Amino acid sequence: MNISRNTLVLSFIAWLPLMAAATSPPATQDFLLDNGLKVVVREDHRSPIVTVQLWIKVGSSYELPGQSGLSHALEHMVYKGSSKACAGEFAAILDKLGASQNAFTGTDFTVFHQTLSSGRAGVAFEILADLMSTAELDAQDFTPELKVIQEERRMRVDDEITTSAHERLNSIAYPTSGYRTSTIGWMHDLRRMNAVQLQQWYQAWYSPDNATLVVVGDVAPERIKALAQQYFGHLERRATPAAPVPVELASAGERSLTLHAPITSPRLIMSFNAPSLATALDRRTAHALRLLDMLLAGSGSARIKQQLQLGEAIFTEAQSEYDAFKRGDSLLTISTQLNPDKLTDTDEALARLWQVIESLKSKAPEPAELERAKNLLIANTVYAQDDLEGQANTLGLLDTIGLDWRLADQDTDELNKVTPLDIQQVAKTYLTRERLSTAKILPEKNNG
Template sequence: MKKPLAGLALGLMLQPLMALASSEPSTHRFTLDNGLKVIIHEDHRAAVVHSQLWYRVGSSYEPPGQSGLSHALEHMMFKGSSKLCPMESDPIFQTLGITDNAATQSDATIFFQTVPPHALAVALEVMADQMSTAHLPAAHWEGEREIIKNERSENIDNNPQQRALELSRNMAFPASASGSPVIGWMHDLERMHIDELKHWYQSWYAPNNATLIIVGDIDAGQVKTLATRYFGPIARRELPAIKPPLELRAPGERTITQYIEHQVPHLTLMFNVPSLSTQTDLRTAPALELLSELLGGGNSSRLKSGLLRGDELLVAVDSHYSGISRGDELLSITATLNLEKPKPLSEVQEQILAVIESLKRTPPSTADLERARTRIIARHVFSRDDLQSLAMYFGELDIAGLSSEQDDDRMQILEAITPEDIQHAAQTFLTRDRLTISHVLPKETRHE
């Protein structure tokens, strides 16, 4: 069968970009004697540098009763060190034109800066000092705890969609902490003690548990000199034993219904699936990525063409899967109902499941598969053209225990995935015994 012209044209346009992205001639990697990994990518198109320090610790590492530790520690890292008073880095960075921030994820804690090339040494010195001598003063903890609690109230407790997602994700990961909220449960925050944060810091903030990523208008040799100067003297430490978070293969169908201050009924279906790190067949994650795109990616996807524009039962529907994770993942489908054509959530749910069943019975057409493949490749290539996104990409791979070479292999495998591979992935992984169902209904519809 002939390849669709639109897919062929975009594919031809992307070929040189893919070759450029995969070769990465300006990317350098080395490891200091103390175990700190360093990734440097030279790009001299603009006089700017993005620096990121990734620690391999996040909410998925936290034991029950201590949720939110990694995020709370991220906040406290700016409360002073041997060279800096609390918050002193802010005016220094502003004077030098440096912008900085931090973020906590399920698998990582990240500190990042956008830096003029001449100020990179200052940024690295600050990050190295925080790694080795952060003060974490008890006198500042109570105030910072209130800031974190307010952040949780504003972003989750008072946000109906986020509140609904938090509980359903927690149910979707019955065998691991991958579904724990990054910010932590409110009752864990209220009883968190500064000594727990200090222990977490001593356990995980070590050079042999971190990766420094520098991308932009820099010279790799100069960065190696700076990294060795500021991070080299920090002693490596023994790290706690940790295993990748794996899920039950068939935990059973789970359903949660929430009645909250939400005007429009909302449905989420989440299937427990492997990631690139946990798959046993190299075709699994690429097939799942294409399967997700076929279901709810572009406008021509099955769910959008059938239930959004066709029957008009939905005002929004999307499918998401990311294979870059250190543990098992979810393939998620989210749908928002159209109030002008009201249908029970259970009926819409069955129609979505019927679309999935159709892929189990009949493989997708070659044309549909090529369109999905082209969209994924385009996003992959163009996202890496942005320097900050490229740094994030390097970090996400490293945290997952993957390399850019392995991801290049993933893209090559993705190009070879067949319609039958898609059918097999749907039959194997999109099953009821791997499914978590979340119904969100307006509070006023609840009958006590």
């Protein structure tokens, strides 16, 4: 799952209601059914609608070599028919109710979600319970759907050089964990995937005790308890396979790859192995890494953007990303595109990036600079929670990766505790060559 990050320009006065909202979390509670299904309910009575999400704890990081893409393919297939409906029937029902539905697969999860009138919440419960337990996964339906998935891969990955480069980079940046696996699936695995594999994957992971049901909206918790028991309570608990936490080597050594593509200007990507909120010995480390990301290239005022993109103009694009919300170790990634009018040598560009990185390692940022980064990150987080799906996404993600959903309501306080010295320390510890993987994308040479 990727959430876009927009640069926000806010006055101090505009911050006051944001901070107040961040310190007043909505009423939320959770409970367990006897079969192990966890249900998290958050009340939000601003409008008469509800979002219902079913989070299954399985994604591409669970897949063994040769199995890549199984979780994503299964996400496609559960809508193709079940004990209560043929393909398309559930979608038609939801459409008549004015509801929306979707699904997505990540490295650690598969999610099915619906947003509809709060009075119709039972419809979503019935559909999701049926898809989770009685999907037919017919081989005749799988053959054409597999071609759809293969075409999706060609369009979204193979024909998009930056996406493809990130996929290849992950394969070397994660030398020992399942995060190196392509979420959509490597093409050679998709070509040999079959319905039997899909059925086995479904039986292995789609169990109520391996799932979290998240409900956010204009609801009463007691009503949700009754609906959960009615539609999910009869599902049988099944033993699920062991799922090792994707922990990486602390110092895997510097790794690199070079790709050639029909582009006009070189691109450079740097990824550093780093812990997540789930694997850091101290969660403050992960929060400091989130802010380090903002200071590097995560906002318009970040150092790489100001010095190398807007200032020296050696980059036409520069951004950074750190995903703290993973069940295993993560990456802090810096992605750039060189300005061919200023610089075409990726080694020189790499050296300039290292200069910016070393400046954060040699001297802690000024308090005012860190405060700006905190304000931007908190604003992004608060605005992401402004709708029901944003709230449900955060609650479901935290629980699915093994963290307490209550951390969502503590996020602002935890970020505000990070000091300039914390930033300097995580830069020294994690932005090292021993943790670095680099991808260079160079223009193809004209041999004609």
